[in-house]
Amino acid sequence: xxxxxxxxxxxxxxxxxxxxxxxxxxxxxxxxxxxxxxxxxxxxxxxxxxxxxxxxxxxxxxxxxxxxxxxxxxxxxxxxxxxxxxxxxxxxxxxxxxxxxxxxxxxxxxxxxxxxxxxxxxxxxxxxxxxxxxxxxxxxxxxxxxxxxxxxxxxxxxxxxxxxxxxxxxxxxxxxxxxxxxxxxxxxxxxxxxxxxxxxxxxxxxxxxxxxxxxxxxxxxxxxxxxxxxxxxxxxxxxxxxxxxxxxxxxxxxxxxxxxxxxxxxxxxxxxxxxxxxxxxxxxxxxxxxxxxxxxxxxxxxxxxxxxxxxxxxxxxxxxxxxxxxxxxxxxxxxxxxxxxxxxxxxxxxxxxxxxxxxxxxxxxxxxxxxxxxxxxxxxxxxxxxxxxxxxxxxxxxxxxxxxxxxxxxxxxxxxxxxxxxxxxxxxxxxxxxxxxxxxxxxxxxxxxxxxxxxxxxxxxxxxxxxxxxxxxxxxxxxxxxxxxxxxxxxxxxxxxxxxxxxxxxxxxxxxxxxxxxxxxxxxxxxxxxxxxxxxxxxxxxxxxxxxxxxxxxxxxxxxxxxxxxxxxxxxxxxxxxxxxxxxxxxxxxxxxxxxxxxxxxxxxxxxxxxxxxxxxxxxxxxxxxxxxxxxxxxxxxxxxxxxxxxxxxx
Amino acid sequence: xxxxxxxxxxxxxxxxxxxxxxxxxxxxxxxxxxxxxxxxxxxxxxxxxxxxxxxxxxxxxxxxxxxxxxxxxxxxxxxxxxxxxxxxxxxxxxxxxxxxxxxxxxxxxxxxxxxxxxxxxxxxxxxxxxxxxxxxxxxxxxxxxxxxxxxxxxxxxxxxxxxxxxxxxxxxxxxxxxxxxxxxxxxxxxxxxxxxxxxxxxxxxxxxxxxxxxxxxxxxxxxxxxxxxxxxxxxxxxxxxxxxxxxxxxxxxxxx
Numbered sequence: 007x008x009x010x011x012x013x014x015x016x017x018x019x020x021x022x023x024x025x026x027x028x029x030x031x032x033x034x035x036x037x038x039x040x041x042x043x044x045x046x047x048x049x050x051x052x053x054x055x056x057x058x059x060x061x062x063x064x065x066x067x068x069x070x071x072x073x074x075x076x077x078x079x080x081x082x083x084x085x086x087x088x089x090x091x092x093x094x095x096x097x098x099x100x101x102x103x104x105x106x107x108x109x110x111x112x113x114x115x116x117x118x119x120x121x122x123x124x125x126x127x128x129x130x131x132x133x134x135x136x137x138x139x140x141x142x143x144x145x146x147x148x149x150x151x152x153x154x155x156x157x158x159x160x161x162x163x164x165x166x167x168x169x170x171x172x173x174x175x176x177x178x179x180x181x182x183x184x185x186x187x188x189x190x191x192x193x194x195x196x197x198x199x200x201x202x203x204x205x206x207x208x209x210x211x212x213x214x215x216x217x218x219x220x221x222x223x224x225x226x227x228x229x230x231x232x233x234x235x236x237x238x239x240x241x242x243x244x245x246x247x248x249x250x251x252x253x254x255x256x257x258x259x260x261x262x263x264x265x266x267x268x269x270x271x272x273x274x275x276x277x278x279x280x281x282x283x284x285x286x287x288x289x290x291x292x293x294x295x296x297x298x299x300x301x302x303x304x305x306x307x308x309x310x311x312x313x314x315x316x317x318x319x320x321x322x323x324x325x326x327x328x329x330x331x332x333x334x335x336x337x338x339x340x341x342x343x344x345x346x347x348x349x350x351x352x353x354x355x356x357x358x359x360x361x362x363x364x365x366x367x368x369x370x371x372x373x374x375x376x377x378x379x380x381x382x383x384x385x386x387x388x389x390x391x392x393x394x395x396x397x398x399x400x401x402x403x404x405x406x407x408x409x410x411x412x413x414x415x416x417x418x419x420x421x422x423x424x425x426x427x428x429x430x431x432x433x434x435x436x437x438x439x440x441x442x443x444x445x446x447x448x449x450x451x452x453x454x455x456x457x458x459x460x461x462x463x464x465x466x467x468x469x470x471x472x473x474x475x476x477x478x479x480x481x482x483x484x485x486x487x488x489x490x491x492x493x494x495x496x497x498x499x500x501x502x503x504x505x506x507x508x509x510x511x512x513x514x515x516x517x518x519x520x521x522x523x524x525x526x527x528x529x530x531x532x533x534x535x536x537x538x539x540x541x542x543x544x545x546x547x548x549x550x551x552x553x554x555x556x557x558x559x560x561x562x563x564x565x566x567x568x569x570x571x572x573x574x575x576x577x578x579x580x581x582x583x584x585x586x587x588x589x590x591x592x593x594x595x596x597x598x599x600x601x602x603x604x605x606x607x608x609x610x611x612x613x614x615x616x617x618x619x620x621x622x623x624x625x626x627x628x629x630x631x632x633x634x635x636x637x638x639x640x641x642x643x644x645x646x647x648x649x650x651x652x653x654x655x656x657x
Numbered sequence: 658x659x660x661x662x663x664x665x666x667x668x669x670x671x672x673x674x675x676x677x678x679x680x681x682x683x684x685x686x687x688x689x690x691x692x693x694x695x696x697x698x699x700x701x702x703x704x705x706x707x708x709x710x711x712x713x714x715x716x717x718x719x720x721x722x723x724x725x726x727x728x729x730x731x732x733x734x735x736x737x738x739x740x741x742x743x744x745x746x747x748x749x750x751x752x753x754x755x756x757x758x759x760x761x762x763x764x765x766x767x768x769x770x771x772x773x774x775x776x777x778x779x780x781x782x783x784x785x786x787x788x789x790x791x792x793x794x795x796x797x798x799x800x801x802x803x804x805x806x807x808x809x810x811x812x813x814x815x816x817x818x819x820x821x822x823x824x825x826x827x828x829x830x831x832x833x834x835x836x837x838x839x840x841x842x843x844x845x846x847x848x849x850x851x852x853x854x855x856x857x858x859x860x861x862x863x864x865x866x867x868x869x870x871x872x873x874x875x876x877x878x879x880x881x882x883x884x885x886x887x888x889x890x891x892x893x894x895x896x897x898x899x900x901x902x903x904x905x906x907x908x909x910x911x912x913x
Binding site for chain 1: 785786789790792793794796798799801848851852855856
């Protein structure tokens with residue numbers, strides 16, 4: 007079906023959807039315990055009132071509007087309302103602290119901010135004095151704001167009320183402004199969290215997002231009866247494509263969870279058909295299942311493990327459309343009745359037609375677990391700079407270690423240095439007010455992804471690491487040191503939550519480990535091991551033994567690869583605290599900022615390469631209420647035996 | 658709103674309260690403080706009709722309370738409370754616990770409720786809708802169906818507060834709402850107490866030991882010591898009151 011090229015902006019798509027399917031449900035939100043539906047017609051009315059209200063307040067073409075809060079219909083409306091007037095929405099990470107927000111608000115020169123509730127209002131009021139361009143803060147939930155007297159505060163409902171009056175006086179204003187928008191216009195600025203330095207504002211046009219969304223919709227066969235759950239940060243490009251771009255292009259229903267604490271329940275109630283989750287969510291769900299199974303009755307446990315064995319053997323092949331023989335078909339059907347069906351239903355994954363994982367590498371066991379249950383989860387390789395979609399695994403060609411083939415209209419190339427380059431209709435306009443970074447990244451329409459990778463024999467792209475992070479170990483063989491590759495291998499262990507490896511120009515590779523408090527805590531409880539806190543548990547020799555075993559396993563798998571054999575982990579320590587975005591050690595999307603960690607814990611890194619087997623630490627921590635404190639501990643350092651590299655031994 | 662005048666309460670030879678008078682004004686947050694055994698909880702128990710003082714009278718909303726009013730009759734008049742040790746139905750879910758707070762507002766009999774038909778059903782739905790506003794208010798959506806016994810202590814306290822709110826009181830008595838909580842939970846609870854007053858217009862009386870919290874949130878303090886009222890006033894005034902300092906820090910006895 008050819009797409010109407012006149013529908014080249016989201017406001018125009020909104021008008022079109024409203025005319026074509028006025029009574030179809032566009033969004034749902036759980037409020038007061040009940041899923042409240044909102045049709046396209048209703049949504050149109052809300053957006054129109056809001057846009058006119060913003061116009062009455064003086065919002066003009068080209069102005070920037072900050073959007074801050076959990077996924078709420080009202081905030082999605084605010085984005086399209088701003089776009090109706092030619093203004094540019096700038097969604098911010100809602101859990102960022104005030105100072106981080108200040109940078110973006112200042113840099114983007116936002117005039118208005120539309121926020122969810124008191125928490126965000128407080129943060130904005132705290133930095134308002136340093137953001138002179140910020141004129142108005144519009145809030146959705148009035149709770150707790152009764153005594154606020156700031157003149158720039160406005161309730162969203164009041165703005166809409168004002169908008170209805172404005173609309174009555176200027177009946178053509180809304181439609182005229184929508185007609186003035188074009189596909190090449192700047193649609194949104196998304197600030198990347200950035201593992202190094204200040205965030206950069208990625209400018210995407212309507213064409214970028216709409217063409218990319220349409221291509222993905224047609225390749226993956228998404229329909230207008232899909233149900234999705236909008237639960238990932240609105241500031242993140244993934245949510246912007248799945249819950250916004252594709253929502254308008256495919257016309258499916260977006261469901262907003264009740265609160266961030268109820269996501270798993272909401273998932274169960276909605277039963278989405280199209281679902282995205284980063285690897286850590288897939289991991290969390292799997293960990294929960296495993297812990298619950300450990301506590302289940304003997305018979306159930308036996309049944310679960312037997313059926314999962316069948317699934318591992320049969321499920322993935324079935325999903326790929328291969329024939330599996332009569333006996334296995336029957337066993338799988340039995341397993342479906344007894345285990346897979348109820349389990350998927352319980353998790354809310356029973357209706358999934360298409361699911362993605364992206365952002366980080368996913369553990370092969372985890373990936374295979376879901377696929378063998380018959381859940382069509384696929385790996386996606388994407389970037390903010392590409393409006394997400396670069397590569398996706400095609401149906402029937404899903405392998406755990408690649409990210410698939412390029413999407414329609416996307417070209418992928420590998421530079422002589424091994425960096426992944428791509429060109430597509432989704433390639434961004436540039437970084438906002440940062441021409442230098444734009445020039446460094448964008449060359450003749452080709453984007454330097456910064457990822458090191460190669461295209462394998464099947465034409466699938468395989469990503470190893472960040473290009474600039476790949477270096478050499480200062481051992482006899484000058485072995486390849488790909489830190490993220492190693493860290494991911496470590497993190498595939500359920501007991502290891504985060505890992506930071508060191509080894510660039512060092513005699514061997516050493517690692518910092520963060521244990522997974524839930525999994526290790528459960529493991530400890532099972533062994534009658536008492537502990538008081540993360541720090542206490544992390545320092546236990548038994549836990550060191552556990553982690554040592556996991557590392558030895560990783561070493562064994564590294565030994566098989568001649569390129570990587572020299573990068574086996576020889577020494578490690580378990581950090582006394584969990585790495586935390588509030589301390590700057592992780593990004594808001596929970597990626598390790600390796601350099602920052604290495605600088606912050608210089609003495610620990612030196613100790614890894616020193617003679618002692620323990621090191622005293624004293625760390626500054628920032629509590630959630632903003633106060634500072636100090637933690638003192640004595641950290642153990644452990645040696646790990648390393649395997650003889652098989653390939654080298656042969657040669 | 659409520660005047661407790663010249664209250665004296667004794668258990669045998671133990672004089673829990675002697676000649677205590679306290680006025681509670683509509684829309685205020687009043688904190689009752691004092692050392693252990695000062696009679697704080699006894700005073701709350703007198704206000705909500707659990708104990709009947711030997712002397713003194715209680716005037717609530719301009720009407721003098723009868724001598725033999727039962728606690729449930731007092732609750733019906735619009736006084737709800739929470740307890741020092743959480744007193745919930747541990748095996749029941751959060752929602753069910755909150756629904757018990759609605760009992761006073763249900764208007765159907767046991768028989769029709771058991772049938773769950775017609776008026777009883779509509780009534781139940783109405784009550785549930787009100788309970789949901791409280792779930793939303795206290796941000797406990799994630800634990801609607803969790804048995805209360807499995808919840809951490811801080812959340813149990815919040816559920817108990819929810820049950821008291823579900824009764825739609827005009828006066829809410831909170832017995833150590835923040836005991837055993839961490840800093841973050843205390844901050845949350847403070848915010849809830851403010852919001853209860855502002856959003857629901859409910860007058861709050863609380864007993865609390867954390868002086869930081871008390872000074873921050875209360876409009877007025879009443880200080881008890883050995884069953885007597887030794888101070889009554891805004892936090893800044895009470896803070897510098899010599900009798901209060903003596904009670905809290907101890908003072909050299911003249912005859913010692």
